[in-house]
Amino acid sequence: MDLEINRQALIPVVQQIVSAVAEWIRESGVSPGTRLPSIRQLAHDNLLSQSSVIEAFERMVADGLLASRHGSVFFVAAQPPADSPATECQWHEGAEQDWGAFTDGPLGELKLGCGWLPDSWRENDDISYAIREITRTDIAGVFNYSTPLGLPVLREQLFKRLTQIQVAASADRILTTQGASHAHDLLIRTLLKAGDTVVIESPGYANLYRLLAFHGVKLLEVPRTRSGPDLQALEALLAIHHPRCLFINSLYHNPTGTSLSLAVAERLLHLARTRDFLIIEEDVYGDLQHASCTRLAALSHDERVIYVASFSKTLSSALRVGYLTASAAIIAQLVKVKTLTGMGTSRFAEAVVATLLANGTYRKWVQRLRRRLSAEMAATLQVLEDEEWEVFAVPAGGMFLWARPGVGDRSQLPAQARRCGVLLSSGSLFSPTGEHSDWQRINVAYAGDRRAQALFKAMGPSGSTSTSLKTTKM
Structure with missing residues (x-):
């Protein structure tokens, strides 16, 4: 041979x-x-x-x-059958209801409603360099268990990052997790029990709804406005119920793209003190910040706020590295649950992220990412305006828009999307009850694709006749 x-x-x-x-x-x-x-x-x-x-x-x-x-x-060897599947379905929000809805089909459908960056945007060389550095300098250490709180060198880097955004913390009050969903799961297991009541935003993160329901927690729904949770609706709920927690996505909210205003933040903290509940603030898109913003954890909160963040959206979903900061008492409880349920987090993945933070690579990457997303956001908003789509709010940053056609028959949107080769993320997915909605989450990182542009135009004035609808009043 x-x-x-x-x-x-x-x-x-x-x-x-x-x-x-x-x-x-x-x-x-x-x-x-x-x-x-x-x-x-x-x-x-x-x-x-x-x-x-x-x-x-x-x-x-x-x-x-x-x-x-x-x-x-x-x-x-005996060869596998010719018709065996070549790829597996990819996870997405709502996968248990419609598994495979965001996988590439024969036409290579565009995932316009997905919650992550395109593969073509990834800068793999930086991660590869970090991996080589780790295997060269600490090959033995990365295969051991991490410490209960998480890799010390990573927590030191996280402490520096939190200090830069005015979130009070210390290295021993930072707990690493396998992404934000793991952080939520640990918090639910630790702080809540079946039958407890919590407040959630609607629209909001579908996986959080299902995770809470899985643990038997009752959900109180409060509408999300341009400036945060609807305070009037929230106070009406608090007059009747006594929730244990409020879950909130402060910056570049998923799916509306809105951010919390200072006035709403201060009122939320006042309500948390007087009504005696905790606020779990998710900030997975916070690194996309390029303007002034309001975080609850950066304000005086008397340890009422638990801050959750992650690198999965900005760096890599495969690394599964997230973290949270809370009071010393809560951290002590969380450590026990984390160790009991998973024997800790990946020392290797945490070492990769720590390296990227320490050498400045991650900071430079998110700077480039912000600029690119900002340009795509502006371009997408212009196209939607030209095609008379209705936009819930104009985000200050991030990757999401919450929009719907402003003319014609909106019920035709799913069929038109299929004709254009576009996969949508249904608005009902972001409702705790699955209530129908014709609003759509649009990821601007995908919106410049010709298939998305064709959809916007097909559902615009060229495809139907009606008067223009402006930004919704909410």
């Missing part, structure tokens, strides 16, 4: 062996069970080291192309 290995090529020799043997199997038409030449013979005939051939064969066993016996005899 002549493998024709090119030792001057940039492709590693082992990978060349894998490719050459796989091609030989395809072109020769050999039957499953055919025995390959011995490792010694193949190495001798092609002037290769036996270790390179062994590594290549082991890779092919892992890929299902080869099978082995006794660890040294290799055969062509």
Whole structure:
């Protein structure tokens, strides 16, 4: 078997062996069970080291192309059925109701309503560099359990970040988590029990609704306005109920893109003190900030606010690194639950994030990301205005718009989206009760695509006749 290995090529020799043997199997038409030449013979005939051939064969066993016996005899494996699925469905909000709605179909549908950045926006070289640094300097340490609170070097970096945004904390009051959803789960397990009542925003984060319901917690719905929760509706609820917590997404709210005003924030804190409830403030989009903003955790709150953040939206959803800060008493309880339910968090993932924070890479990345999202936001708002779509509010930043067609028959939007090759995120997904809504979450990072542009125009005045509707009054 002549493998024709090119030792001057940039492709590693082992990978060349894998490719050459796989091609030989395809072109020769050999039957499953055919025995390959011995490792010694193949190495001798092609002037290769036996270790390179062994590594290549082991890779092919892992890929299902080869099978082995006794660890040294290799055969062509039985090939999988031609119609076996090549990819798995990708998770998304509401996946349990409509699994696969955000996976690429035959037409490569555009995920206009998704909650993450496009793969093409990722700067993988920076993460790769951080991984190389970790494996070079601490290869033994990253495979151990992390400490109960989380990797100390990461918590020191997080403390510095919190100080910069005026959130009072200390390294021993910061707990790392596997993203914001893990933080929410720990808080619900620790602070709530089945039958307890909490206040949630509507529209809001669908996965939080389901997580609370899973734990048997009762939800009180308060509308989200341009400046935060509807205070009049909230105070009416508080006059009747005694909720344990209020869950709020202060900055660049998912899905409306709105941010909390100072007046609303101060009133919320007053209500938390007088009505005796905690506020769990999620800030997963806060790093996209490029203007003045209001965070509850940055105001005087008498330890009434638990602050939750994550790097999943801005850096990588695969790393699953988030964190929270709370009172010392609550942190002590959370540590026990975190250790009991998951034996801690990934030391490796936390080391990657700590490296990116320490060397300034993450700061530079989010600066570029803010500029890019800002440009896409402005462009998308202009297109929606031209096509007379109704926008709930003009966000100060972030990646989301909450909008709907302002002319014509809105009930035709889903069918028109399918014709344009666009996958939407239904407005009903962001309601605690699943109530129908013709509002749509639009991720501006995807809105410049020709398929999104075609949809905006198809549902604009060129597709129907009506008077223009301006920004909604709420």
